[in-house]
Amino acid sequence: MTMSSTSGITRRALLGAFAATAVVAAPTYSNAAGFLRGGGDIRRIRMYSGRTGERIDMIYWVDGKYIKDAVKEVNHFMRDWRTDQAKDMDLRTIDIMAASHNLLDVNEPYMLLSGYRSPQTNAMLRSRSRRVAKNSLHMKGQAADLRLSSRSVSQMAKAAMSCRAGGVGKYSRSNFVHMDCGEVRSWGG
Template identity: 85%
Template structure:
């Protein structure tokens, strides 16, 4: 039986998604057979921020190990840009984002709309929109709102849903997809 976390995500299900994407994402996962044996595999995340102008193209995991300095850069990139606060992002969310990106078979980086949100930022956003959760997983570093110009919200959501590893919200009017490592669920915003 696969070991699950308190949020219902099993390590095996995430590894399965990466194994499934290895064949379709040859430039990123160069050796599918090696991945299945646990050797020779990498995980990569590509994003940019329209708010800060920053770009990130980072291999953050090699041969079964997260790269501490790379993860630190991902955390900084996904900070609350309004307050400049950094939080350790839940690596399961990063894995879901990377696996979804691989399933989409696209080289375009994600546009990160929101990663970590401080309680102050979340409260401000809640006062402006009823679509912002009071106890948002963004405040725990467990969620990201993402956009791709070359893929529709529906395509992105289907890729994230294929991971069977967390929440997926489709925001058609705002043109983004929410991905998190919480309970597996879907919704429309």
Template identity: 75%
Template sequence: MESKHFGMSRRALLGAFAATAISAAPTFSKAAGFLRGAGDIRRLRMYSGRTGEHLDMIYWIDGEYIQDALEEINYFMRDVRANKATRMDTRTLDIIAAVHNLLDVNEPYLLLSGYRTPQTNAMLRRRSRRVAKNSLHVKGQANDVRLATRSVNQIARAAISCRAGGVGRYSRSNFVHMDCGQVRTWGA
């Protein structure tokens, strides 16, 4: 399912709302507060270097997830190697949105990896011992992202402050892993 299939009227409506809404939801010290419904909107801004696609999507308004927006996010975060999407866990979306707000940036994340099929994960595992056998990417519960204007340590510290899942620092590769699994940290 491609983004263009969702119609322009919904996109136009969301765009109009975004133009009139506060540009970023309030900042919170913990994602748990954010996950419980603090703030009026939740928004993701991302782009994919692999596909050239951009995403600027309000996916939650006043306590309600917007299903069409979630479908577009699922497609955007698909395994591009296999061209397969899954339902991304909204807890992960909320974490990366909260971290973006904590960092107080308008710059979109560069999405390096969202969902991975088991086959793609196995292929990446053969290439690198740093790829987990039971990766949360396979469950749609993890993302690997970077920001040009923030360091790996800045992004990781913001994610860790959320106390809402796993945070991995990959300084040599210049990205941060965030997931909605157990609270844990790794990397340098």
């Protein structure tokens, strides 16, 4: 199966390009911000959803350009699974997620706990937990809650915070990290 982007690049060509650049060392925490500004030639996101059983392993950015069809697939994957509503995710959040994943030097995909949330879902979750924000960035498609079994919440949060590109919440008791492209800040324990 080939997937074409608006520039005519096939999935096979992208995977070949990725394989050719895979020997490049992963960025260190000290140069994470440079990675977000374009230090990497290829950006890839790997996730699975325990709720839907879906998986995604997607190169979504090559040589300074987002791949329209790949971004569309990421948006669908990160939809509100309770309502089946999707929203265009803020690409800055996807970039933070991808950069953090690279910094952690893992092959394991993220487990996506929450991406986009409809206002109805957010209100329902808010009625069950005081930790859900009334004006959550999840409702704007600007946040994700993620987990890795091979890395601790502290390790994941450190990687995300080193990007200095948005908010990072540590939820140690629930074993996940919140990443968003809002104001640079951190919270939790």
